Amino acid sequence: MADAEEVFGLLSxxxxxxxxxxxxxxxxxxxxQTSCKSPSAKTSYIQQGMEGIxxxxxxxxxxxxxxxxxxxxxxxxAGRRMFPSYKVKVTGLNPKTKYILLMDAxxxxxxxxxxxxxxxxxxxxxxxxxxGRLYVHPDSPAAGAHWMRQLVSFQKLKLTNNHLDPFxxxxxxxxxxxxxxxxxxxxxxxxxxxxxNTAFCTHVFPETSFIAVTSYQNHKITQLKIENxxxxxxFRGSDDMELHRISKIPSNKExxxxxxxxxxxxxxxxxxxxxxxxxxxxxxxxxxxSQYPCEKIKNGPPDLLPPSYxxxxxxxxxxxxxxxxxxxxxxxxxxxxxxxxxxxxTSEDEHYYxxxxxxxxxxxxxxxxxxxSTQRQACMYASTSQAMEPLxxxxxxxxxxxxxxxxYGSCTVAAVPSVERRPYQxxxxxxxxxxxxxxxxxxxxHTSPQLHRDxxxxxxxxxxxxxxxxxxxxxxSTSSPEYLYAHAMPRALSPxxxxxxxxxxIVPEWSEGT
DNA sequence: TCTGGCACATA
DNA sequence: ATATGTGCCAG
Numbered sequence: 001m002a003d004a005e006e007v008f009g010l011l012s013x014x015x016x017x018x019x020x021x022x023x024x025x026x027x028x029x030x031x032x033q034t035s036c037k038s039p040s041a042k043t044s045y046i047q048q049g050m051e052g053i054x055x056x057x058x059x060x061x062x063x064x065x066x067x068x069x070x071x072x073x074x075x076x077x078a079g080r081r082m083f084p085s086y087k088v089k090v091t092g093l094n095p096k097t098k099y100i101l102l103m104d105a106x107x108x109x110x111x112x113x114x115x116x117x118x119x120x121x122x123x124x125x126x127x128x129x130x131x132g133r134l135y136v137h138p139d140s141p142a143a144g145a146h147w148m149r150q151l152v153s154f155q156k157l158k159l160t161n162n163h164l165d166p167f168x169x170x171x172x173x174x175x176x177x178x179x180x181x182x183x184x185x186x187x188x189x190x191x192x193x194x195x196x197n198t199a200f201c202t203h204v205f206p207e208t209s210f211i212a213v214t215s216y217q218n219h220k221i222t223q224l225k226i227e228n229x230x231x232x233x234x235f236r237g238s239d240d241m242e243l244h245r246i247s248k249i250p251s252n253k254e255x256x257x258x259x260x261x262x263x264x265x266x267x268x269x270x271x272x273x274x275x276x277x278x279x280x281x282x283x284x285x286x287x288x289x290s291q292y293p294c295e296k297i298k299n300g301p302p303d304l305l306p307p308s309y310x311x312x313x314x315x316x317x318x319x320x321x322x323x324x325x326x327x328x329x330x331x332x333x334x335x336x337x338x339x340x341x342x343x344x345x346t347s348e349d350e351h352y353y354x355x356x357x358x359x360x361x362x363x364x365x366x367x368x369x370x371x372x373s374t375q376r377q378a379c380m381y382a383s384t385s386q387a388m389e390p391l392x393x394x395x396x397x398x399x400x401x402x403x404x405x406x407x408y409g410s411c412t413v414a415a416v417p418s419v420e421r422r423p424y425q426x427x428x429x430x431x432x433x434x435x436x437x438x439x440x441x442x443x444x445x446h447t448s449p450q451l452h453r454d455x456x457x458x459x460x461x462x463x464x465x466x467x468x469x470x471x472x473x474x475x476x477s478t479s480s481p482e483y484l485y486a487h488a489m490p491r492a493l494s495p496x497x498x499x500x501x502x503x504x505x506i507v508p509e510w511s512e513g514t
Numbered sequence: 515t516c517t518g519g520c521a522c523a524t525a
Numbered sequence: 526a527t528a529t530g531t532g533c534c535a536g
Contacts, residue, residue, distance in 0.1 A: 081530070214516050231530040234522035
């Protein structure tokens with residue numbers, strides 16, 4: 001356990017000021033460096049060649065337009081894509097080294113929002129974070145040359161509000177704010193998924209933060225979506241010209257759609273949606289535009305991650321990458337799967353979930369990244385434990401292992417076997433801090449002052465890292481609440497078969513908390 | 515709030 | 526042509 005601390009060099013929690021530098025206490029191996037790349041982004045690197053990596057957000061201007069109004073992303077049971085699409089240009093990779101690119105979305109704070117009077121405001125505490133999932137870019141693993149050749153698009157990533165989602169989509173809570181992040185994990189021989197020293201870096205573009213909604217709240221957002229998303233072209237025509245036309249139209253019935261958007265366009269002057277009233281320093285952090293929620297990071301959802309997370313704050317641009325050092329042994333697996341979280345929710349699908357055999361999980365873990373063709377489509381999900389700290393500590397980030405990357409203490413990894421190819425079939429393994437991964441948990445807890453919250457406190461081990469599925473960190477104690485469980489889903493034919501269920505072990509606290 | 519079906523759009 | 530991504534709207 002200790003590792004966590006050691007490992008991480010945690011960064012100091014971001015304060016408003018931004019932390020640009022985190023400290024590395026961990027020192028040794030991990031040092032995190034942050035650099036700024038794009039104006040808004042932050043990146044954290046670990047070492048080993050990861051420091052020269054730069055990531056540029058594609059269509060940043062468009063993201064900014066949405067951000068200024070307060071970006072909203074629809075979440076549906078079946079899964080909805082994000083718009084604007086998350087696409088990045090990556091440079092600085094070693095052309096021959098293989099990397100896995102992943103994305104996740106961590107809670108930007110631990111608040112629940114409401115949209116009233118044409119603006120967003122905090123209305124309460126966030127729901128307990130669910131285990132977060134990681135979306136592995138389908139080309140992963142691939143050589144640096146491949147990733148740098150063209151834009152890397154995460155447009156197929158989908159967001160869902162179905163906590164039991166069997167497709168591997170990123171699960172979010174409606175009316176909660178999230179910060180997407182991209183992680184670049186070195187996947188060469190020396191950094192297999194299960195490796196202890198996996199190097200990775202995380203990049204966060206504050207302008208991509210958004211509030212998950214079941215239906216658009218701010219008409220300005222609706223309008224921006226319609227105006228810019230080709231698939232919504234059928235709803236265009238809301239400009240003034242259109243209004244005129246419409247007004248001339250005899251019966252509205254025939255042209256039902258025009259209305260809303262049109263009408264509302266001008267409503268809110270809104271300041272950014274995100275400029276919410278910040279609440280406590282710690283808590284909400286400024287949502288104001290200028291600052292990012294980052295500050296808050298502290299509380300983030302438990303899950304999140306790792307240190308890296310800490311995102312947003314103001315504008316940091318870089319993140320750190322860390323490498324983990326896990327050492328030990330891994331223990332692995334357990335099959336346990338539990339559904340704690342899920343269970344509570346519903347249990348129908350229980351049958352679908354089966355404990356994954358350990359081996360499987362491991363396999364996934366390890367293999368996927370290995371480049372085998374088969375696993376290329378692997379998707380990893382990370383579940384967070386719930387800690388609440390959303391982005392909070394960078395410190396924690398220290399995850400060296402890739403798992404640790406996941407923000408959450410626990411991670412779930414799902415890989416789609418190439419064979420099956422079905423996009424949705426995959427194996428999954430989840431790690432909670434407990435067993436498999438040492439979670440960054442440590443992260444949460446100890447380090448950051450802010451964290452406060454409950455969540456992290458819980459974890460006994462602060463250590464943060466988690467070993468990859470296979471390895472288990474010694475640190476991880478099983479006892480901690482955060483264990484992960486691996487689940488495998490049986491059902492063969494249906495797409496669902498393989499679901500990964502994220503489970504979070506931890507729930508207890510939160511439950512209360514929120 | 516959230517859901518499912520719709521008409522329209524892209525690929 | 527099929528498959529799928531969109532916002533709208535009634536329920």
